[in-house]
Structure formats: structure tokens, C-alpha cells
Amino acid sequence: FMLTQPHSVSESPGKTVTISCTGSSGSIASNYVQWYQQRPGSAPTAVIYEDNQRPSGVPDRFSGSIDISSNSASLTITGLKTEDEADYYCQSYDTGIGVFGGGTKVTVL
């Protein structure tokens, strides 16, 4: 089981970016999807859990969704800020074993 993400996305401050995470097999809806943000030199932190829930302290500019028809999850960041520039990883489970997507570098132009 694999999760595929675009390698990179870029957008200007104030705009919206959406990162996709496509499951290779089975249904993406069978297990929750998490999203992690990782800034250079730091450990990852969760920005979305259980498909669309935001941890305490994560701004509501971050949102998550699932699209069963495309077997994919998405992370959307609205009102892009320079501080959002980071790597983002989706993560889910298959038969009780965790899997991370390859990561997407978000660049704020």
C-alpha cells in the first residue's frame, strides 16, 4: 500500500494550495488519514488528523478532506502565509501498519 503526493507546489501569499494524497489500493476511506507539517531542522507536527480534524492550536486555514471517487485525501491551506512554507506528509494505515506519503514541499513565493 502506497500513498502518492506531488513532489512540490508553490503559490503566492494569501492564495490557496491543495495537496493531494492518493492511495494505491483499497479504499482511502478505510483508515483515517493524517497530515504532518515539517519545517527544516524540526520534527513533524500534525496539522490534520482523522481525515479532517484539526489539533488544538492549528489555524482553521488548514483543512482536510477525503474523495472516495479518486481514492485520495487532500490538505488545503487557505490564506497562505510565509510560515506555511514546509514539507507536508500524509499518513495512513494498511492492515495495522503505518504508511507515509512521499511528502510535498510547499513554497510560498
Added chain:
Amino acid sequence: EVQLVQSEAEVKKPGESLKISCKGSGYTFATYWIGWVRQVPGKGLEWMGIINPGDSDIRYSPSFQGQVTISADKSITTAYLQWNSLRASDTAIYYCAATKWVRGVFDHWGQGILVTVSS
């Protein structure tokens, strides 16, 4: 406050053994699963495996099964990741992370340990 504090960076030679640690504090240790995540410098995150310190239930990713051993000592609230024979390809940052259930989000992360394997 939940905290995970990992041991210091390590420099080892190929073939050597190593055991790195992750000490939990600020919570009841047995109530969170502890997972291990590898990150080769400049690359992505890899889910290695996870342990329930309460009953030592362990799950390994097929990619890491047989390559590493995950364990925990709840009496000292510490989880471990160990190798019997390191390879240069094991050079990476290793994070421990805590989740409340086996398929849950990693709520809390250690600071990461850089393990360098070089002759």
C-alpha cells in the same frame, strides 16, 4: 505535558550494534503507543514500527521487519530501537512519536536522533 526525550546523536561503524532510546514523561506511559519513524537526510518520512508499552504488542513495517528491534521498559518509561549490525544505509534521523491508539495520529514527537554509520 507529554514529552518524549531521545538520546544523543550516535556515530557508529558498519557492523556495530546500537540501541537508541526515547523517554516519555508527563503522562501514563502505558496509555500511548510509541512509534519509530526514519528520515534519511533530505528524504521523506518512513514508518518503521510501533509498540504498546503496556503489553509489548509490536507491529513492524515489512520494510523494517528483521532489520531492527523495538522494545520498551515501562518501569522507566522508555522505548528503544536497536540494531544488531548497522549498515551505512541506516544513516538517518530517527524519531519516536506517541499516539493514543495503534492507528492514530502521532500527537507528540521526540526531537529526533541522528545516527551516522560510516567506516
